[in-house]
Amino acid sequence: MEPSTYAVICPAERHIPVQFQDIYGIVKGTMNISQRQKFEEVCQLIESLYSQEFMALRRSLKQNFLPFSVGAKGQHLTTRVGKTLPPKADLDNKELKLVADMLQLMAMARFHVLTNEEWDAATQHKFMFQLPVDVNWKFFDKRLLSAFWDSSNERRRMRLLLPHFADRCLVFHRGVGVAEERGMYIDGKINLLLDYIVVHPLKKTWSWIKRCLVGSGESKCESKVEQPQSLHRNTKVVERKTLENQMPTIWKVIKNFPRTIRIQEPVFKEVVIVYRTAGPRHKKSKAHKSATQRMTKEDRLSKILKRRNVHVKCFHDIPMADIEAIFPDKKVYIKTLSLITMIASAVMALVAAIGVIWKAGKEIDLNVVWSAGSLVLARCGQVYSNMQAEKSNMIQEMNNILYDKTSDSQEGVVSMMLEDMAEQQLKEAVIAYSLLYMNRDDMFTQEQLDEACEDFLEVNFALKLDFAIEDTLPRLVQWGVVLENKSHVFGTRYQAVSVETAHTKLTQAWARAYEELGKPAKASPRPLVFLLSDPNQELPMLPAVMAKRTKSGRLEGLDTHTEPEDTRSDQKGDRGTPKAAPPPAAPPRATPPLTAGAKGAAPASPAPAATGKAPAAVPVGKDGVPAVGIAKVPKVAESVPQSRQKSSTKLNLGQGTGNNGPPVQKEKSVSFATHATLHQPTSSTPLKVQDKQGSTPAKAAAAKAK
Numbered sequence: 001m002e003p004s005t006y007a008v009i010c011p012a013e014r015h016i017p018v019q020f021q022d023i024y025g026i027v028k029g030t031m032n033i034s035q036r037q038k039f040e041e042v043c044q045l046i047e048s049l050y051s052q053e054f055m056a057l058r059r060s061l062k063q064n065f066l067p068f069s070v071g072a073k074g075q076h077l078t079t080r081v082g083k084t085l086p087p088k089a090d091l092d093n094k095e096l097k098l099v100a101d102m103l104q105l106m107a108m109a110r111f112h113v114l115t116n117e118e119w120d121a122a123t124q125h126k127f128m129f130q131l132p133v134d135v136n137w138k139f140f141d142k143r144l145l146s147a148f149w150d151s152s153n154e155r156r157r158m159r160l161l162l163p164h165f166a167d168r169c170l171v172f173h174r175g176v177g178v179a180e181e182r183g184m185y186i187d188g189k190i191n192l193l194l195d196y197i198v199v200h201p202l203k204k205t206w207s208w209i210k211r212c213l214v215g216s217g218e219s220k221c222e223s224k225v226e227q228p229q230s231l232h233r234n235t236k237v238v239e240r241k242t243l244e245n246q247m248p249t250i251w252k253v254i255k256n257f258p259r260t261i262r263i264q265e266p267v268f269k270e271v272v273i274v275y276r277t278a279g280p281r282h283k284k285s286k287a288h289k290s291a292t293q294r295m296t297k298e299d300r301l302s303k304i305l306k307r308r309n310v311h312v313k314c315f316h317d318i319p320m321a322d323i324e325a326i327f328p329d330k331k332v333y334i335k336t337l338s339l340i341t342m343i344a345s346a347v348m349a350l351v352a353a354i355g356v357i358w359k360a361g362k363e364i365d366l367n368v369v370w371s372a373g374s375l376v377l378a379r380c381g382q383v384y385s386n387m388q389a390e391k392s393n394m395i396q397e398m399n400n401i402l403y404d405k406t407s408d409s410q411e412g413v414v415s416m417m418l419e420d421m422a423e424q425q426l427k428e429a430v431i432a433y434s435l436l437y438m439n440r441d442d443m444f445t446q447e448q449l450d451e452a453c454e455d456f457l458e459v460n461f462a463l464k465l466d467f468a469i470e471d472t473l474p475r476l477v478q479w480g481v482v483l484e485n486k487s488h489v490f491g492t493r494y495q496a497v498s499v500e501t502a503h504t505k506l507t508q509a510w511a512r513a514y515e516e517l518g519k520p521a522k523a524s525p526r527p528l529v530f531l532l533s534d535p536n537q538e539l540p541m542l543p544a545v546m547a548k549r550t551k552s553g554r555l556e557g558l559d560t561h562t563e564p565e566d567t568r569s570d571q572k573g574d575r576g577t578p579k580a581a582p583p584p585a586a587p588p589r590a591t592p593p594l595t596a597g598a599k600g601a602a603p604a605s606p607a608p609a610a611t612g613k614a615p616a617a618v619p620v621g622k623d624g625v626p627a628v629g630i631a632k633v634p635k636v637a638e639s640v641p642q643s644r645q646k647s648s649t650k651l652n653l654g655q656g657t658g659n660n661g662p663p664v665q666k667e668k669s670v671s672f673a674t675h676a677t678l679h680q681p682t683s684s685t686p687l688k689v690q691d692k693q694g695s696t697p698a699k700a701a702a703a704k705a706k
Helices: 020-028 033-053 055-072 088-108 116-122 143-149 153-159 186-214 250-255 286-294 297-307 320-326 336-363 366-405 411-438 446-461 469-479 499-515 697-705
Strands: 006-010 133-135 169-183 236-240 261-275 311-319 330-332 406-409 482-487 491-496
Touching: 020 033, 020 411, 033 055, 033 411, 033 499, 055 088, 055 297, 055 311, 055 411, 088 143, 088 261, 088 411, 116 320, 133 320, 143 153, 169 236, 169 311, 186 250, 236 261, 261 320, 311 320, 311 366, 311 411, 320 366, 330 366, 336 366, 366 406, 406 411, 411 446, 411 469, 411 482, 411 491, 411 499, 446 469, 446 491, 469 482, 469 499
Parallel strands: none
Antiparallel strands: 006 236, 133 330, 169 261, 261 311, 311 406, 482 491
């Protein structure tokens, strides 16, 4: 039997990790001398327009983050002399605005938020830290993020895709790499062998006892599985090689015991975590109130901000299986090997003590009993000391790794992300316009341009990315540097204007932006789905409990997702929504990122031929239940399609020219996972609401008319 191979299917990256000057040099080399000066000015104008667009976000982030960052560091905030303490409502609004701006910043910097499927896939195995690690979630305060997710329907729907700790902290990641380690791993092999011999049989026995006691008469809810769409051509597949999946049996452990093992794990190139610590809660007693009144205004403000602290930290190259290491408060447990060793040593010492007492016979005295007891205690103390030393070494190693992998924190992270966001938008806009300009005699669809931008990065920089054309192209059309032509036959197609015309249009756009500097900035936030791997993905629907009753007692307005965003939170039924555990949401068109995929599992039902996309295999577990998570794959290279359907249009990528061709369809980036959901109404299926008597509004109206 060959060792099992596990794979993690990662979404295609959207961040462009190259310098702008390299992209500018390639594009400038395709132009003549007279056009280069104009093109340089065009790039400067695009950069200026993006800077003006992000000015409000930059100012809002820095102003709102400063007081809470000062509180996190335990410092005093310098304020105007005579200024009163800020009201509680102002601080609450400032907190919510800070979290909203932080999500916008992460979305435009091409970060992905850690979803529930990604967290499940990450915590199934261990990589460098073999000891069990448990995160103390009570260390985090959950009032800030809970209030944020409850502030609008879009945020509530987004919350359904996030892990259980999303009310306490937010984790963002960008870029996927591979980490490899080699070694004998003797302790890990021994611990794995004991797991197979002792722990697994005990778990199976306990599960059998529970089934016998509880019984199997529980009702099972039928689930509906959404078949995943075909994957993006630049989706990454990383083999996960751990000790457990390379040695799945006792014989494999014994066979590979003297051999060197190579383990491999996908890593997050950049990770950002945002959280608030839960401070000690003081009882409102007279003594506490009196002590607060005796404090100065500066000390009271520092106390308030310390309780409302916000921490932001950035790490790099964090293994996916060791993601728990980024959390600040963790508890390390002992391994099965250490626990069994302690028990065995205690039993052996106890047997030796009983033997000493037995040999003493009738001549037993306190010295003999003391000697036997000292033997037992000494042996147990030695084993316990060894376990504590192992835990201390593990914690020290974890701290050293985090110290080496910490990129920045607090204001440094915010400033770095703001600069990276502006440069990312500039690179995307210049690439899209340049490719259209080099092929300005032709017109191309958005899908063709998206594929051409990805080919440009792959040819010139060996980068396989999912280009964010859906965010870049509307800006270029708005500024007038790209013309949009709509046709019933060919659809919407785009064409670039000349460099001279682009310079004129951008100058006019900059003049309009300059005139609006003194006016309040118009907010144009990105949707929250931009934080997912596929920006075209639909968020799951909320449970149909947000309704308002009319005077006649009927329920109306259950389809709350169709209401305007500014009126949803003001309705009485929206505020009175019970915070019960929602049923599983309807699966979106594209599943969340970085879940484990499988090849060679039970084949899924074929998708309709009209879609033109090949169905992907869905892993099936025991009793026909769809398996979500890591799955065995015999050959990883077959997990991703070779390529999407290639267009007959050959765009000039800085090396040649081409002719126009027919538009093609592009397959968006999705992950490889299944979702078990209840039957739930969607926007395409209207709800049939029943009143207390069981009749629908239509039937009631007909009866009334009769």
